[in-house]
Amino acid sequence: MDWIRLTHANPNLSGVNGRFLEVTYEELLKHNKKDDAWICLKGRVYNVTPYMDYHPGGVDELLRGVGKDATDLFNQVHKWVNFESMLEKCLIGKIVGPAVQIRKSSFPVPRIPFIKKLQRTDTTTSEDVPDINEETSPRPSVSYEWFQDDSTVTVSIQSKGDAVIEQDKVVADLSGKDLRIRVRLEKYFFIFHVELQENVYSSYNVQVKCKLKCLEVQLVKERNGVSWSSLGSFLANHNQVVPLKNAESYSRSCTLVNKDSITHDITLFTFSLPPGSFMWVPIGHHVTLEHDVKGMKISRSYTPVIPALKADEDVSDGKTVHLMIKIYPEGALTPVLKTLEIGDKLDMKDTEGDFELSTLQRCRNLVLLAAGTGFTPMVRLLHWALFVSNQMSVKLMTFNKTVRDIIWKDELDQLQEDHSR
Template identity: 45%
Template sequence: MASNSLNVPSFPSTNSQQRISTADTTVRVKVSLKPGRSLMDWIRLGRSGQDLTGVGGQILEVSEEELAKHNTQEDGWLSLRGKVYNVTPYMEYHPGGIDELKRGLGKDATQLFDEIHKWVNAESMLEKCLVGKLVTTSVSQRKGNNTYSWFKQIYSSYLICLNSLFKMKNNKLKPQFDWYQTNKTITLVVYTKWGDMSSEYVIISKEDKELTVNVNIKDLTFIIHTELEDGVSCDYSIKTSKDGKVEIVLPKIQLDKQWSGLGKSLDKHCTYKKTTELAVQYHECKLESVCNITHDVKLFCLRLPESTWMCVPIGYHIHVHHIISGMEIVRSYTCVSPSLTNVDNTEGKGRLIYLMIKIYPDGAITPWLNSLNIGDTVDISNYDGHFNSQRLDNDHQLVLYAAGTGFTPMVRLIHRSLQENSKIKSVKLLFFNKKLEDIVWKDQLDQLATNSKNRFEVKYILSEADDSWTGLKGRIRKELVSDHLPKTVDSNTKLLVCACGPIPFTKEVMR
């Protein structure tokens, strides 16, 4: 048997009900909270009138030295974007757990926060915990501390050099932009030189004549931002080529009219930045349909605004934004296909978003989603994530371990892997649930296994099965993981293993 490492890819929904295992230490995971420590409980505590600041509600000026003193679970402050918060009362309410929150205590935690969940509005979440403003001390104010002054100057020079080098490299690799017109269309051309470029990595949004196009290239985003000279319709089309060339075709409203120029360049035009540095952009989507999948799981179909085109890549997720009791709430969900067995790759492409969501009666946002009527609006962000679907072109055997709604990231993986032109020879899914009625899309999974010509196999494991169940029983354990891996793999075959579920589940798979 050839030696093969078990790759457990990082799916993006690190803030969703689907907890994803990964070797990436920057990924945030959820932990089980004590009873009475849900987000709604936190909202109620904030509205109770209790002093959560610990300083009597005063707005203080907090020095870096003072901030550093408050670095324990019993007395914890942190700074976000220049504001200092007493997070001591929030410790047990933090979805990522106390230990994760402690990483930012006693210091400016802005960078750490942005790395994990930049899209969350901490100012709204921690409003009742505000202590005051962080006051930084300049080098000149630190009299007598020559060592610190010397170190600060050297470090500042080092950062300036790094920034200059990054800008030089960034400018050298920056995509080139051009445009041309015919009697009927305006075509925007971006030369990315990225061989894996596809239409999924392009997001188009338009408001009147203001056009914004995000071209996502690995972890960077090139932006076209312009006020068009004249009107274009929303029937956009996108073409990509193997050399990384992207063509975005915009139909003119006034045919045969020649434009003298593309229009007026706006502030973000031709910028090229790390995607994580961009502000989160939301789109007001309309609920088009809701289907019951199980007794507590529903499939929501959301239509993007007519002027927006966004096709979410495999393994990526979006953020759902809503205001509850004056607090901004954000939850992340992996996008799925509308079906496993009857998927039209062109129907609604770039226009519809499908989300499979488990409804929690005491949840923060799912009760609201469950109450929506057809035509109601939901704010959906630009997609987020970094799963490289090109790996599916290189790996020849795929083994998936999913627990409950941890199945959602697997949906499009399965569909993509079983296409006729896929290099994946076989896909095996081990699907863990409590009861038979909890299994999502069981009929479709069984049909897929029957019709796949032995390329797809599914095993169901129930932890609370009744006496009539004759299949596998129990919870995730070492034997189940190892017993369902391929026994022999030749030197030309690669193996990709994916796991998604609660933290103990994914840890056991990785172990």
């Protein structure tokens, strides 16, 4: 809390007088000492010199990441920490330009390519994202176009390479005229972000055509019969393909619509996304909840579940998210969640995760150990194995202190009886 008090007492700790700078890798590399420490996290550069004495892991641990892009290192150690809020007063600017080569023993700096801005056209727009070499995996090739009739405007996004667009890899947010679409393609995100030329209704349609590797978003015009001369103006990161670790996570305000007690200390929360938002969560991935607690944004990540272990439960419309959360009396966030009433709101960030369901396609025997990670990451995986794949033997072992701690005991007993393989 000392760090929180310091940030409240000092509105700017960046050392650049509140300016937002474009920082090259060469410049970042110069600031690699305890008394002059800059760090890059997810494309943003922070002056962490004043944070040195407050870092829980100590000065030496923090020094491992200064003067370089420390996104990978940060994700390995404490990915769940909301550094954007914690280091908000230390923000210097954004990283630009190509990465520089550093000695092999140092932490590797990823190469962030320069993406050319698109030119606006007066009618139907079709633009390709240029192919740029990436150190880790091939960069997907993506294009988009838009077309209209008297009442609708349709944006069509298409993968032109091997990567397939899947329903559960799509996030779309419409707020006023601001339309943001994020599509995951293997190890990358394609970002579409524009301010529309005219107003549209918040209710719209999102359709994925897997065989065509295509996503269509159909918007409804508020002014029927008005022809748009262009789609609108391009916003931050529009038409870019970015590595997963460098993508900024968007946050939306969600509403609690249901709250059920599962055990004495576990609650099933159901959140509804805003009218203009769609978010499908891939199996094995998580979302992050954010809430203001005593003047500081606290964030925790949770794996979405389904409301019941039944055959038709995992069919999502992209409008609701179910979270099964254990309440810790001394926790940072869960005591606040416990007090939420129906209709209360909190922020939910984009989906994150590395698990790919394709790794289990040839699996015939699946063993799930619900211990340290708990039961919730196993719920949708268990459902998929039993009701979708329907071709493997499944063994689930849960670890509980007492019988009353067992989540969905009756349902699990019924599943065991119905699916004895």
